[in-house]
Amino acid sequence: MLLQFLLSQFYHSNTxxxxxxxxxxxxxxxxxxxxxxxxxxxxQTAH
Known part of the structure; x- marks a missing residue:
């Protein structure tokens, strides 16, 4: 899944x-x- 891939990339990159x-x-x-x-x-104040 794309979401899992993005999450794994997120966690494996620089903290x-x-x-x-x-x-x-x-x-x-x-x-x-x-x-x-x-x-x-x-x-709201304009009207």
Whole structure:
């Protein structure tokens, strides 16, 4: 399966890089959620 292959690649590659990329991914999700919330708020106040 492709997913299993990706997971095995993930676990066999550099652990430090994995942790950093995972942290970046979580930060990007937080930033996106925050920006989305700001956009919704500005749209609501505009009307």
């Amino acid at each position: 430090i890089t994995n942790v950093l990329s995972l942290q970046n991914y979580k930060n990007m999700r937080i930033i996106r959620t925050f920006a989305f919330t700001l956009n919704v708020n500005s749209l």
